[in-house]
Amino acid sequence: MNKQGRTLKVIVLAAGSGTRAGVPFPKVLQPLGERKIIDYVITNALRFAQPEDIYVVIGPEGQQVQAHLGGRYNYVLQPQPLGTGHAVQCTAPFLADFDGDLLVLYGDTPLFRPSPLRGLVSRHYLKEASLTLFTAVLATPHPYGQIIRNPAGEIIDIIEEGDSTLAAASQPRYEFNIGAYVVAAAILYPALAQLQPHNARGEYQLTDCVRLLVRSGLRVANYQSYAEEDALGINTPKDLRAAEFTLQKRLFRPRRVDEENSIHFGTGGWRAVIGEGFTMGNVRRLCQALAHAVVRQNREAQGVVIGYDRRFLSDRAAETAAEVFAGNNITVFLLPEDVPTPLVTYMTADLQAAFGLIFTASHNPPEWNGLKVFHSDGSLLQTEETDRIEAEANQLTADNVVRIALEVAQAANVVREVDYTNQYVDAVEALIDMAAIRQAGLRIAIDPMYGVGQVTLGMILTEARCRLTMIHTHRNPLFGGRSPAPNVEALRQLITTVRDGRFHLGLAMDGDADRIAIVDEQERYVHINDILLLLYYYLVVHKGQRGGVVRNLATTHMLDRLAAHLGETAYEVPVGFKHITAGVQENDAGVGGESGGGL
Incomplete structure (x- = not known):
């Protein structure tokens, strides 16, 4: 009705x-x-x-x-x-x-x-x-019926394509059915x-x-x-x-959510305009649907990890989510400060939590916020899973949400604040040659784009004896009035800093620090396609880490040629980082990446 x-x-x-x-x-x-x-x-x-x-x-x-x-x-x-x-x-x-x-x-x-x-x-x-x-009303002819109106503007006929009475092609605009x-x-x-x-x-x-x-x-x-x-x-x-x-x-040019009460997952999670689609009511409904999934799988004791970035309402949304999961008897590991998305994925996998959540809209404009959801292994949920969760969340009302006050949940130790920064930094340092970096004596300029990347990256590079200069480090939910996407247009100040300070390297990250960009010592922006090629070659040839490479449709096909040269296979997947992670898992590949900056 x-x-x-x-x-x-x-x-x-x-x-x-x-x-x-x-x-x-x-x-x-x-x-x-x-x-x-x-x-x-x-x-x-x-x-x-x-x-x-x-x-x-x-x-x-x-x-x-x-x-x-x-x-x-x-x-x-x-x-x-x-x-x-x-x-x-x-x-x-x-x-x-x-x-x-x-x-x-x-x-x-x-x-x-x-x-x-x-x-x-x-x-x-x-x-x-x-x-x-x-x-x-279209500027060019289409193979549809053309609307005919009388002087009063009323529709009186539809003339099909090929009809001899069809309006002359010289007509500047056409109205079609x-x-x-x-x-x-x-x-x-x-x-x-x-x-x-x-x-x-x-x-x-x-x-x-x-x-x-x-x-x-x-x-x-x-x-x-x-x-x-x-x-x-x-x-x-x-x-x-x-x-x-x-x-x-x-x-890539997201529009406002058409229906403020509807929740829709894209390739990188749920995203919506703050105050329209991104509301605490929708956060509660979505988290209730996720809680249902945890309960159905009998994974309440594994708990969920919840983090957030520096956007408007991200911290409040994380607390709201914690209240819902706690209300459903699910243990919550709540990070006490804004963190990079990779920290949440690592923590989720390390704790084998049922889900990892981080409230972020990644590199989207400041008026957006959203949620990324990860499996126990740190991978993004796939389309068939998000479709089910989305459908269930959209069927729920405020009356269907079960939650308890945050202070009650914390007192009962159902919601636990856990700082995982040191564990994450230690894990990253174990993967890289810290001694080689120390010996290089690097001077590095860093632009976290007002996001969450500077703390963990700063700790790692400081321990590697690098001399660091950082710009755009304070919390600014407006991100300087632009999207926190590390493309060449947004990194002019970093390029200038590298030039004026004679730095060996410039590094940038997007708002939630899951995308990277590099400026070399000659002030040149290094495209992510080139980074992928260099990284894959280095891992296979110098580190002996054999395996294929996964790329999406929009990423350089030079990876295919390099993989063939190295005796490996390149795998193509649709656009969306969740397809990259799925492709790496399915094919036991060594590297996966996309031209947007995700690795």
């Missing part, structure tokens, strides 16, 4: 074959980012209906779609590929008598963002429309029954039905998208590449 009191069900059209896409399986099962194409559409559908109210139309090979999505949804077979209109018509035995509205989504349009879809549904009810279209609808079931199915074959193949197109409804004089509304990327459907390999590029842009 929606907020306007009218029932809404969802139809997802997923019967298309993979022929045009060049794959031997349904096209909606093609990988896109970390998921399949259909997964993005189903995620949107679940925002408007429960699984039992979602109807997925599948083709003759649809058992593969059904096996992928599972048994939570209704599946309707379209036995022959007779077009999208016929696909919707196949749902008539289940929905023709439904006294409500239908949201119709195409299974090959995964890039719709939640907020515009909510606008589509909301506009349908506010306008008391019989049919509401999802439209977009981009393929999502809200329509009353009582209106849709009678209109479908009137359809005639669209072409010689005997196909019945849903757009013909929409056109019929528009021309019938019904109350028709629309919601207009302002993002051209929303209009991309995936039919060909070229379309898929374009969609992958769009997802990359969304990953």
Whole structure:
């Protein structure tokens, strides 16, 4: 039931074959980012209906779609590929008598963002429309129906591609019907029954039905998208590449969370804008879902490690999380000060804790915060795990959260403050040749970018008899007004410091100190791709540490050539550091890294 009191069900059209896409399986099962194409559409559908109210139309090979999505949804077979209109018509035995509205989504349009879809549904009810279209004004022609309006601005027709009445190509902008609808079931199915074959193949197109409804004089509304990327459907390999590029842009240029009460994991954990998605309420719900996972596995006694960085509210979020885990009878090892992410991963593995948590948004802008979650071995959770936790967290309410006051938990020794800095520093020093560094007499400039890296790195290099100069060391949650990402543009002051002070080396870290950057003695920024090559060569040739190397799609392919030269194998994984760690584990590789600075 929606907020306007009218029932809404969802139809997802997923019967298309993979022929045009060049794959031997349904096209909606093609990988896109970390998921399949259909997964993005189903995620949107679940925002408007429960699984039992979602109807997925599948083709003759649809058992593969059904096996992928599972048994939570209704599946309707379209036995022959007779077009999208016929696909919707196949749902008539289940929905023709439904006294409500239908949201119709195409299974090959995964890039719709939640907020515009909510606008589509909301506009349908506010306008008391019989049919509401999802439209977009685009600068270039697209293979969709063009919206025709009368002088009053009302939609009076849709002209399909190839129609002789299509507006002249010289028109500077076009409004298109981009393929999502809200329509009353009582209106849709009678209109479908009137359809005639669209072409010689005997196909019945849903757009013909929409056109019929528009021309019938019904109350028709629309919601207009302002993002051209929303209009991309995936039919060909070229379309898929374009969609992958769009997802990359969304990953590296994060937008505000569309729904402040929703929790969504990305490739590096949960991240959201402070005060919108990142709230103590969402922290509690997410930690309750994580606590459920610990309890189900009977790992309460192993406890969880909780740390935090220097961002706004990170320390408060860590305390809030501790209260939830303690309330669920799970021991908490709470770090007493801000720490680097690698310290948390080491501590988690060293203690064999059930989970390690650190509140951070890594290298993202200052207004963001979030949470990274690690396994007992220090590796990031994989997508199938975060999907389960995310789904459970989003089902929880404030009333479902079990917590106790921090002071009560500390008095009961369920929450224990543990400083692990010395153990971590000792472990790092055991891995490196401290004597060689001492003999080098290095002078090093360090830029922690107002983050958490200077304490541990400073201790190690001081014990190695290095002379250190540090900049940007004090706590500044605004990070000097920019993202704490150690790219060349952000390191101008470090480069100047290296030059003016005649340092041998400049080192920088991002906000949570899990990414690095290097400036050499000639003031040159050393790209992480070069660092990876040098490090891998050094470990194999000089240290005798045999093994392959793992890189992601965006990292230098020179690693492949170097690995082959050394008689080893390079493994490619998707973008996201969790895929790097998984690849290292699965292939017993010696090194894994990404061009963003993670090793």
